[in-house]
Structure formats: C-alpha cells, structure tokens
Amino acid sequence: MTSIAIVGPGAIGGTLAAWLSQDKRFEIALCARTPLVDLVVETPQGTLRATPTVWTDPAQAKLVDWVLIATKTYSADTTRPWLERLVGPQTRVAIIQNGVEQVRLFEHMVPAERLVPVMINLPAARSAPGRIVQSRDGIIAVPSGANGEDFAALFDHTNIAAKAHADFVSQLWVKLCGNCASIVPALTLRATGPVWSADMEAIVRALAEECAAVGRAEGAEIAQSVVESTVAAMQGMKEGSVGGSIHADRLAGNPMEVDARNGVIVRLGEKHGIPTPANRMLVTLLAASASPWVQATEAR
Numbered sequence: 001m002t003s004i005a006i007v008g009p010g011a012i013g014g015t016l017a018a019w020l021s022q023d024k025r026f027e028i029a030l031c032a033r034t035p036l037v038d039l040v041v042e043t044p045q046g047t048l049r050a051t052p053t054v055w056t057d058p059a060q061a062k063l064v065d066w067v068l069i070a071t072k073t074y075s076a077d078t079t080r081p082w083l084e085r086l087v088g089p090q091t092r093v094a095i096i097q098n099g100v101e102q103v104r105l106f107e108h109m110v111p112a113e114r115l116v117p118v119m120i121n122l123p124a125a126r127s128a129p130g131r132i133v134q135s136r137d138g139i140i141a142v143p144s145g146a147n148g149e150d151f152a153a154l155f156d157h158t159n160i161a162a163k164a165h166a167d168f169v170s171q172l173w174v175k176l177c178g179n180c181a182s183i184v185p186a187l188t189l190r191a192t193g194p195v196w197s198a199d200m201e202a203i204v205r206a207l208a209e210e211c212a213a214v215g216r217a218e219g220a221e222i223a224q225s226v227v228e229s230t231v232a233a234m235q236g237m238k239e240g241s242v243g244g245s246i247h248a249d250r251l252a253g254n255p256m257e258v259d260a261r262n263g264v265i266v267r268l269g270e271k272h273g274i275p276t277p278a279n280r281m282l283v284t285l286l287a288a289s290a291s292p293w294v295q296a297t298e299a300r
C-alpha cells in the first residue's frame, strides 16, 4: 500500500484526492485547514465520491510515502507543521502549484532532491469544503527522472494524463504565459472578450510576450504560437466567465497568487535585464485595488 497525504484539499487537492482514492493501491489522507467529511467531485467522466481519512491537526498525521502539496503558493510556509509530521527519510513531496517556483518555495523545508515540482493544467472550482467541479480533463507534467516518473505513475489508473518531461522548464513557462494574462480580468472584474479592442490586445500581448522573453532567458523553449494562443483565449473569453483561479480568488475576496503568476516575471526579468513594464504595471494596480488581500511580492 502506498500512503499519500494531500495538504490543501481545495479545488486541485480535492480533485486529485478523489481520482487517487479510486485506486485501491493507495491509502489517502487529507491534511485540511477547514474540516470536511467527504469528497464529491463532478468530473468530465462523471461524479467521483471518496471518503479519505481527514486530518485537521498536524498532530494526527504520520509519515507517508508521498506528500502532495496543493495549497496556494502564498501558503507555502504554513504547510511546515504538516511537513514536519509527514516527511520521513523516504518521503517524496510533490508541489502542485501554478507558477515556476515550486522548488524555491519549499527547498528550505524539504531536501531539494525529494521535491517534485508539478505543472497541472486542470480547471477546477470548489463551491464548499469537499464539493468540487472539474470542468475539463487534466494534464500533469513533471521533470524526467525517478521522482517525476514515480509521481506520474500514481495517476496511471486515473483520467489525468501525467507525464515526465526532459524539458520540464518549458512546460512551466508555457503554462505561465497563459496564466499571466488572467491578471486582466482579475483587475477589471469582467471577461476580456466583450471589451476586446486593439488596446486590450496590446496589453494582453505585452503580458505574454514579457513572460515568454523572461522564460526563454530562464532556459524555456516557447514558440510564438504560445503568445498567440494566449491572445486568442483572452479575446474569446465570454461575458460572465471566470478567467482562471486568480480571477475567482479576487471575486471571492481571497488573497491572490499575483506574485507567483506576474510578480515573478518582473523579478526574474530584472535578473536578466529584461524590461517587463506591462506585468509591473498590472501587478502594482492589482495590489493597489485589492489591498490588503493581495501580496505584490511574497516574503520568500
């Protein structure tokens, strides 16, 4: 039996827990901040129900084979009490978060050789504790090597396509090129499609171009088509739709991952001498309009 603890059973953590709970090889525990009883996840393949063990206090937790961290990036340090109880000498820790800094955010808490950064493309939203809608099939990318391949194999009996990639850095940055543009609906609080204009296109294009330039400087391969698909996605965003989890968080009055999704482009741009005026401006405006809920830059 492989033991798996999922820290942060929100939209992503709850969805992954529901899928993995269908596999009898696994013993699943949820490490929750807000208590929950069970999981009911609507997926494109139907409804998944699961009743994994729920721990709400790190004192209840024990050593496990795998820890899956699925909190927001800004909660990274709050997972330390869980990690202290869950991680033994053999435990591997997968960081399932947006952005490109999964390792940086956790390497002061877990030895880097046992960290697995994960890129996940799986739209999910939580309406109540344990109640989640997964709206499209999921894709997971991890770095090649034993840890990445073992992590991907956990999803063998699920409908999530998990794969190890030699060029994992490109997987992260390509996703960020799409995600960084969602700062626009998070700021304007409405879909971009109905208010599309040449000026709006210039802003979205600049956000994605800056991300691509910084990503390339970080070693990622990013085709121009990635920028074009970001522009097309924002142009096609329909009235009333939510532009990803950062927009959903702003609507719900939650903190936003603005540093992980846009601030990082500014920070790493500075490191490489690449100007990022569009990302810098929108990060500043979002921080100003959403304050005190938004952190323009994370402490670490």
Ligand SMILES: NC(=O)C1=CN([C@@H]2O[C@H](COP(=O)(O)OP(=O)(O)OC[C@H]3O[C@@H](n4cnc5c(N)ncnc54)[C@H](OP(=O)(O)O)[C@@H]3O)[C@@H](O)[C@H]2O)C=CC1
Residues within 6 Å of the ligand: 007, 008, 009, 010, 011, 012, 013, 031, 032, 033, 034, 070, 071, 072, 073, 075, 078, 079, 082, 096, 097, 098, 120, 121, 122, 123, 124, 125, 126, 129, 245, 257
């Ligand atoms: N939602 C989506 O469609 C996608 C999200 N992502 C990324 O996945 C990551 C997770 O996002 P998402 O699932 O949407 O976020 P949610 O806010 O839905 O879930 C985060 C969960 O973490 C819990 N949490 C926070 N701190 C702790 C802690 N110290 N101990 C235990 N639990 C904790 C929260 O608790 P509580 O229940 O109290 O809120 C919540 O259940 C983010 O980086 C996001 O960008 C990536 C792809 C798609």
Ligand SMILES: CC(C)(CO)C(=O)C(=O)O
Residues within 6 Å of the ligand: 098, 120, 121, 122, 123, 124, 179, 243, 244, 245, 246
């Ligand atoms: C765009 C999406 C839903 C893709 O998984 C995402 O990453 C997010 O909103 O955080």
